[in-house]
Amino acid sequence: MTNNLPPGHPNFLNSKESRTVTRADLADAVYRVVGLSRAESADMVEAVLGEIASTIVAGEAVKLSSFGSFVIRSKGQRLGRNPKTGVEVKIEPRRVIVFKASNVLKIRINGGAVDGLASED
Amino acid sequence: MIKSELVQRIATRNPHLYQRDVENIVNAILDEITHALTRGDRVELRGFGAFSVKRRDARLGRNPRTGEPVAVDQKSVPFFKTGKEMRERLNDGEF
Numbered sequence: 001m002t003n004n005l006p007p008g009h010p011n012f013l014n015s016k017e018s019r020t021v022t023r024a025d026l027a028d029a030v031y032r033v034v035g036l037s038r039a040e041s042a043d044m045v046e047a048v049l050g051e052i053a054s055t056i057v058a059g060e061a062v063k064l065s066s067f068g069s070f071v072i073r074s075k076g077q078r079l080g081r082n083p084k085t086g087v088e089v090k091i092e093p094r095r096v097i098v099f100k101a102s103n104v105l106k107i108r109i110n111g112g113a114v115d116g117l118a119s120e121d
Numbered sequence: 122m123i124k125s126e127l128v129q130r131i132a133t134r135n136p137h138l139y140q141r142d143v144e145n146i147v148n149a150i151l152d153e154i155t156h157a158l159t160r161g162d163r164v165e166l167r168g169f170g171a172f173s174v175k176r177r178d179a180r181l182g183r184n185p186r187t188g189e190p191v192a193v194d195q196k197s198v199p200f201f202k203t204g205k206e207m208r209e210r211l212n213d214g215e216f
Contacts, residue, residue: 018160018161018162018163019162019163020162020163020164020165021153021154021157021162021163021164021165022164022165022166022167023166023167025153025157026149026150026153026154026166029149029150029152029153030146030149030150032149033145033146033148033149034142034145034146034149036142044131044135044143044146045150047131047134047135048127048131048146048147048150049150049166049169051127051130051131052127052169053168053169053207053210055122055127056207056211057207057210057211060122061122062122062127063122063123063124064123064124064127064151065123065124066151067151067154067155068199068201070201072211094211094212095211095212096203096208096211097170097201097203097207097211099170099172099199099200099201101198101199105155105158105199106198106199108155108158108159109158109159109174109197109198109199110196110197111159
């Protein structure tokens with residue numbers, strides 16, 4: 001594995017060995033569990049992310065059990081300030097995505113085991 | 122939309138796959154992201170967003186009911202930052 005420190009270790013996040021996981025890693029994970037070709041696996045990662053993205057953009061919340069949920073929040077217009085120049089700027093009303101991690105995900109990130117979900121590592 | 126609906130929608134668009142396969146695909150993706158975060162890794166999905174883990178230092182909290190101070194341990198929390206393309210898709214056009 002890329003990081004041998006247990007999640008509770010103080011240097012866990014400071015470890016230089018920490019890396020960035022990308023679409024290619026997700027495609028690889030799909031390739032390992034389902035009997036699809038590498039190309040098809042990559043296409044399916046795209047299909048899953050695409051479906052989640054368009055659902056959110058359409059304004060619908062996406063709730064993925066034991067992972068977390070994506071909800072849309074509408075922000076009203078407000079006055080902001082350019083932190084560098086101090087000049088006031090109008091911030092237009094906009095929509096933002098809020099990701100709320102599930103308790104299962106939070107527990108696992110803190111090194112805990114979760115009933116019914118085997119931790120393979 | 123919940124996970125089973127996500128699976129159903131993708132299965133409908135990919136008639137060559139069994140629903141069971143699509144379920145395994147969705148779970149493989151979410152598990153891979155979870156495992157990465159468990160290792161302290163960052164997950165960067167261009168155009169979608171990035172998942173990372175932020176550390177919260179130990180602090181002295183308060184029981185809101187009694188006002189009594191309680192020690193809160195250091196912990197890690199998952200964090201999602203919306204990708205640029207998603208942010209633009211959310212805010213262009215009518216809503």
